Amino acid sequence: MSNEAKIYLQQLNDVQRQAVTAMDGPVLVVAGPGSGKTRVLTYRVAHLIEEGVPPWEILALTFTNKAAREMKERIQQVVGPRADSVWAGTFHSIFARILRVEAAHLGYPSNFTIYDTDDSSSVLRAIIKEMNLSPEAYNVNAVRARISSAKSNLITPALYAKDQDLMQQDLLSKRPHLQQIYEKYVARCKRAGAMDFDDLLYRMFELLHTNPAGVREKYQQRFRYVMVDEFQDTNHLQYEIVKKLVIYDNSPRNICVVGDDAQSIYAFRGATIQNILDFEQDFQKHGIRVYKLEQNYRSTSHIVQAANEVIVNNRRQIPKSIWSHKGEGERIRVQKALSDTEEGKRIVDAILEQKNRHHLHNRDIAILYRTNAQSRIFEEYLRRYNIPYRVFGGLSFYQRKEVKDLLAYFRIAVNAKDEEALRRIINLPKRGIGNSTVEKISLQADAQNLPMWDLLPKLPFPARTRNAIDGFVHLIERFQQQAATTSAYQAAIFIAKQSGLVDALKSDTTVEGMGRVENINSLLDGIKEFVENQADGEPGTDTSLAAYIQSISLLTDQDEQAQTEDYITLMSVHSAKGLEFPSVFVVGMEEKLFPSFMAMETPEGMDEERRLFYVAITRAESFLTLSYATSRYRYGQMRYNEPSRFLSEIELNHVEMSGGMGSTLMPGMEPDFDRRPAERARSGVQGNFKQKTANNQLMADPKTFKPSPSDQIQTGMKVLHLKFGEGKVLSIDGARDNRVATIFFKDSDAPERRIMLKFAKLQIL
DNA sequence: CTGCACATGTTTTTT
DNA sequence: ACATGTGCAG
Numbered sequence: 001m002s003n004e005a006k007i008y009l010q011q012l013n014d015v016q017r018q019a020v021t022a023m024d025g026p027v028l029v030v031a032g033p034g035s036g037k038t039r040v041l042t043y044r045v046a047h048l049i050e051e052g053v054p055p056w057e058i059l060a061l062t063f064t065n066k067a068a069r070e071m072k073e074r075i076q077q078v079v080g081p082r083a084d085s086v087w088a089g090t091f092h093s094i095f096a097r098i099l100r101v102e103a104a105h106l107g108y109p110s111n112f113t114i115y116d117t118d119d120s121s122s123v124l125r126a127i128i129k130e131m132n133l134s135p136e137a138y139n140v141n142a143v144r145a146r147i148s149s150a151k152s153n154l155i156t157p158a159l160y161a162k163d164q165d166l167m168q169q170d171l172l173s174k175r176p177h178l179q180q181i182y183e184k185y186v187a188r189c190k191r192a193g194a195m196d197f198d199d200l201l202y203r204m205f206e207l208l209h210t211n212p213a214g215v216r217e218k219y220q221q222r223f224r225y226v227m228v229d230e231f232q233d234t235n236h237l238q239y240e241i242v243k244k245l246v247i248y249d250n251s252p253r254n255i256c257v258v259g260d261d262a263q264s265i266y267a268f269r270g271a272t273i274q275n276i277l278d279f280e281q282d283f284q285k286h287g288i289r290v291y292k293l294e295q296n297y298r299s300t301s302h303i304v305q306a307a308n309e310v311i312v313n314n315r316r317q318i319p320k321s322i323w324s325h326k327g328e329g330e331r332i333r334v335q336k337a338l339s340d341t342e343e344g345k346r347i348v349d350a351i352l353e354q355k356n357r358h359h360l361h362n363r364d365i366a367i368l369y370r371t372n373a374q375s376r377i378f379e380e381y382l383r384r385y386n387i388p389y390r391v392f393g394g395l396s397f398y399q400r401k402e403v404k405d406l407l408a409y410f411r412i413a414v415n416a417k418d419e420e421a422l423r424r425i426i427n428l429p430k431r432g433i434g435n436s437t438v439e440k441i442s443l444q445a446d447a448q449n450l451p452m453w454d455l456l457p458k459l460p461f462p463a464r465t466r467n468a469i470d471g472f473v474h475l476i477e478r479f480q481q482q483a484a485t486t487s488a489y490q491a492a493i494f495i496a497k498q499s500g501l502v503d504a505l506k507s508d509t510t511v512e513g514m515g516r517v518e519n520i521n522s523l524l525d526g527i528k529e530f531v532e533n534q535a536d537g538e539p540g541t542d543t544s545l546a547a548y549i550q551s552i553s554l555l556t557d558q559d560e561q562a563q564t565e566d567y568i569t570l571m572s573v574h575s576a577k578g579l580e581f582p583s584v585f586v587v588g589m590e591e592k593l594f595p596s597f598m599a600m601e602t603p604e605g606m607d608e609e610r611r612l613f614y615v616a617i618t619r620a621e622s623f624l625t626l627s628y629a630t631s632r633y634r635y636g637q638m639r640y641n642e643p644s645r646f647l648s649e650i651e652l653n654h655v656e657m658s659g660g661m662g663s664t665l666m667p668g669m670e671p672d673f674d675r676r677p678a679e680r681a682r683s684g685v686q687g688n689f690k691q692k693t694a695n696n697q698l699m700a701d702p703k704t705f706k707p708s709p710s711d712q713i714q715t716g717m718k719v720l721h722l723k724f725g726e727g728k729v730l731s732i733d734g735a736r737d738n739r740v741a742t743i744f745f746k747d748s749d750a751p752e753r754r755i756m757l758k759f760a761k762l763q764i765l
Numbered sequence: 766c767t768g769c770a771c772a773t774g775t776t777t778t779t780t
Numbered sequence: 781a782c783a784t785g786t787g788c789a790g
Contacts, residue, residue: 063779092780116780125785135786139774197780233779268777371776373781393778427766434766554780574777596776612777635775636781 006050008043008078012036019256019291020044023051023225026283027256028276028290032322033307033618034298034580037258041229042071044256045086046078048225055085059223059245062090063230065555067578071229087223091238092197093554095204098219099195100550105212106203111415111546113194114553118399119420120144120185120196126423126442127184137174138181147182151198152235152270154205157183184446191451193417201237208244220248230578231259231279235270239278253286261318262311265574265612267604276318296322296618298580300329302654303617303624310649311614314607331656332617333625334647340588340632344377347585347627348385350658351568354583354623362388364582366569368616370594374587375570382568392571398552402505402516403523407549409495413479414546417451429504432468437461475499488548489531492524526552573616584620586613589628590641613646625658718765719743 003009009017016036019029020043031037041060049055062068068089076083087094096114103110115123121140124147128138150160160166160179170178189196195203208216226246228234234242246255261273280288296304304324311317335350337343347367354360367378372394382389397403405428411421419442427433444459445452456473475498482491496502505517530548534541569581573594588594594613599605617624628643713719717729727743 065780090780096780114780117778136773141774200780266778269779373776430767432766436766572777574779593776598776608777633781 006047008046012039012043013295015291015293016040016043018289019293020047022256022289022291023048023053024252024254026253026279026286026288028279028283028288029256029258029293030276030290030318030320031258031260031293032296032320033260033263033615034296034324035293035322036297037229037260037293038067038070038074040293041227041258042074043078045071045075045088045227046083049075049079049082049086053225055079055082056087057222057224058086058088058227059094059225060086060088060227061094061229061242062088063233064578065090065093067229068093090554091234091241092200095200095241096195096550096554099200099203099207102207102212102215105215106207107190108195108203109193109415109417111193111550113192113411113415113418113421113549114200115189115192115194115196115420116399116553117144117197118404119194122420122423123185123188124181127181127188130439130443130446131177131181131184133177133181138177143175143178143181146178147185148198149270150182151202152237154202154237154240157186187449188419188446191417191445191449192419193415193451194420198237201235201241205237205241205244208241216244217248220245220251224252225254226256228255228257229259231257231276232261232264232273233259233266233271234275235272236275239275243282247282253283255283262314262611263577263615265577265608265615267608292320294320294322296324297326298621299324299618300326300622302329302331303620306332306624306650306654307614307618309651309654310610310617310646313649314610315603316607330623332650332654333623333656333658335625335627335658336643337627337629338631340374340377340629343587343627343629343632344381346658347378347587347625348381348387350585350625351387351583352385358583358623360583362566362568365585366571366576366579366581366583366619367585367587368571368573368576368619369587370573370596370612371588372572378570378587388565388567389570390567392569393575397519397522398555400516400519402501403519406492406496406499406501406520406523407552409479409499409501410483410492410545410549412453412476413483413491413495414549416453416476416480419445419452422452425499426472429500431472433465433472437465437469483545487531487543488545489524489528489543491545492527492548496520496524573612576619577615580619580621582621583623583625584616585625585627586616587627588632589626589644589647590632591644592639592641593632593634594644594646610646613644713764720763720765 003021009020012020013036016039019027019040029037029040031040045058045060048058060068060071062071072083072086072088075086075088089097099106099108100110100112103112121144124140124143125135128135128140128143150156150166155163155166157179160182167179170176189199208219211217223245226242228242242255242257246253257276257279259273259276261276264271264273267273280290299307301324304322308322333350335343335346337346351365354365355362367375369375375391375394379389379391398407405425408421408424411418412425415421423438423442426438440461441452441455441459444450444455448455456469461469478498479491479495482494486494502517502520505513505520508514508516527548530551531543534543534547569579573586586594592600595606595609599609617626626647628641628647630643631638631640633639713729715729719727719729729743
């Protein structure tokens with residue numbers, strides 16, 4: 001079939017199509033918000049398959065299960081059931097799958113446990129306590145972050161000890177023993193047969209690096225085409241793994257990464273846009289092709305332009321100009337409230353009005369906030385007005401205490417070495433094995449470097465404790481037996497009953513207590529469903545409790561299925577990434593909240609907050625409302641905050657003060673964001689990552705640059721662009737305000753650009 | 766070992 | 781405000 005005959009290729013614009021059909025060699029796609037990034041990725045996979053690449057040789061890595069699932073579904077729509085053989089999944093889930101197969105090479109059991117963040121913290125707390133270190137100096141979260149960042153930068157405990165900088169930093173921050181904690185932590189995870197989230201990446205790297213039994217070549221050959229979504233969110237370690245898979249002798253280097261530096265909002269957990277820059281560098285000599293998706297199909301131009309005006313204030317970015325041809329649309333509304341409560345009321349009033357006037361469904365509307373704690377007030381008013389809503393984020397189902405407790409029993413039935421599970425349930429329900437006993441076992445485990453479980457029968461205890469421990473060991477052995485021989489559901493029911501957990505919960509007849517029993521029931525229902533779904537599949541599928549544990553340990557609430565009902569979405573800006581809504585309310589636009597006070601100290605922090613705001617506003621298709629309150633309760637105290645500086649970065653011609661608030665807003669008391677004219681670099685971009693492109697390029701001099709009236713620009717003309725330099729107009733389409741020129745910039749890295757004449761600053765030469 | 770009072774530290778989040 | 785963890789008395 002020729003490319004012309006492929007229907008899916010006709011659904012793409014020029015740049016998108018180029019990115020999709022650039023099959024071999026390295027490809028970087030820089031994709032602005034709403035530019036059809038997902039479409040490019042999925043069609044690219046579909047195209048590879050159509051061109052004869054076996055689907056099982058394609059690896060597509062994403063960050064969320066949801067993104068992976070959506071990608072698979074959409075590939076399926078184009079190529080049918082062949083899509084099932086594509087390796088599409090999150091970094092963590094794909095690597096966990098591989099690691100279970102190769103575990104023996106790393107000295108791990110294939111049924112290793114995956115420790116979540118709580119488990120990691122708890123291991124660290126125990127270590128800090130046992131080392132008699134002060135919990136204040138060794139704040140668990142800080143320690144965990146530091147260890148995580150070491151792992152993400154390929155620094156083992158041994159390398160850490162040799163790293164003068166790191167050791168010095170620890171001395172200065174009064175944590176001289178951090179390296180030892182790190183070392184102990186790694187040893188404990190190992191002996192517990194457990195990997196934390198970073199290990200799933202680190203051990204994968206280790207596997208490819210040390211290359212036991214030629215596994216590296218095995219996976220290099222298996223994954224002949226590799227794709228990475230949201231590349232700006234990858235950390236150093238993830239990129240190193242990708243390189244291991246893709247770079248080798250005679251490698252075709254079929255790697256395609258897609259990302260947007262402006263939407264990088266996870267630097268706080270190690271993501272670095274340096275990867276995008278390194279990628280260009282690392283693959284330069286292998287004929288990298290760079291495509292920039294700059295047309296935004298999602299939002300009206302008031303919104304797109306506001307977004308551009310905001311992001312331009314960041315220091316470093318990959319130059320690009322996002323544009324929309326959806327028309328101006330509505331202006332952005334800015335609402336002021338005198339308190340957080342009033343903000344809640346105003347927003348819900350505005351939602352009612354908007355629903356009426358524009359016939360919106362609830363599902364068309366989202367309220368986005370910086371911190372999850374802000375949801376409460378909106379919930380109150382939405383409930384009062386009887387508007388259905390759903391809060392995303394916060395505590396996940398699998399993080400609830402009672403659920404974790406029962407899961408801990410499951411975990412230990414599958415992997416008895418799992419020490420976090422053991423600690424959690426050894427005295428739950430109370431069976432007379434208290435802290436001092438657990439401490440004793442833990443200390444011995446450390447001394448002998450054996451799992452705590454192995455020591456239970458061996459250590460000497462007073463008779464009463466001995467009895468209790470024997471009873472516990474016997475109980476767990478029965479559970480192990482069940483887990484090994486029956487289906488996940490049967491084993492789960494057995495454990496829930498025999499452990500006494502459910503009975504203990506049932507005796508609590510308070511509302512919360514009943515809720516907990518309810519949660520246990522839905523957990524059990526979920527397991528039943530799991531078993532049935534597995535049984536539906538091919539014969540020989542695994543319905544064991546071990547398989548169930550593995551299937552959920554990388555799941556979160558966000559992965560829950562389907563929006564069939566009509567509700568308003570409440571979520572943090574972070575969770576909103578990748579989503580879009582006709583109408584978006586970004587609330588709490590105040591200094592110290594958005595931008596967060598935690599990030600205001602450093603320029604990097606501020607830039608990340610700004611990118612976050614960029615993500616927030618670019619979620620909106622047609623209506624965008626920004627709201628702030630001059631006072632709000634925080635940590636139990638009333639705080640007074642200025643409106644967010646980000647508001648002042650939007651040009652006033654995109655903005656409309658909310659009607660109805662005139663009464664509270666006296667003349668001369670205008671919100672102060674319009675007093676601060678934003679300092680903005682022309683229409684272009686400040687500071688520029690890529691000096692090298694600027695080198696031999698005829699750059700426009702801002703002092704002498706005089707843009708010509710856009711209606712004078714015609715096909716064939718030579719023009720000068722502030723950012724892209726000299727170019728030739730290849731063609732023009734559209735009419736009047738919507739004229740779009742395709743211009744060839746000879747020195748640009750993506751030479752052919754489509755530029756909206758209405759906004760472009762071009763000088764006729 | 767258990768239960769209760771007090772202290773503490775609060776972004777964002779996927780895996 | 782609030783949840784979670786720790787210290788101390790019984």
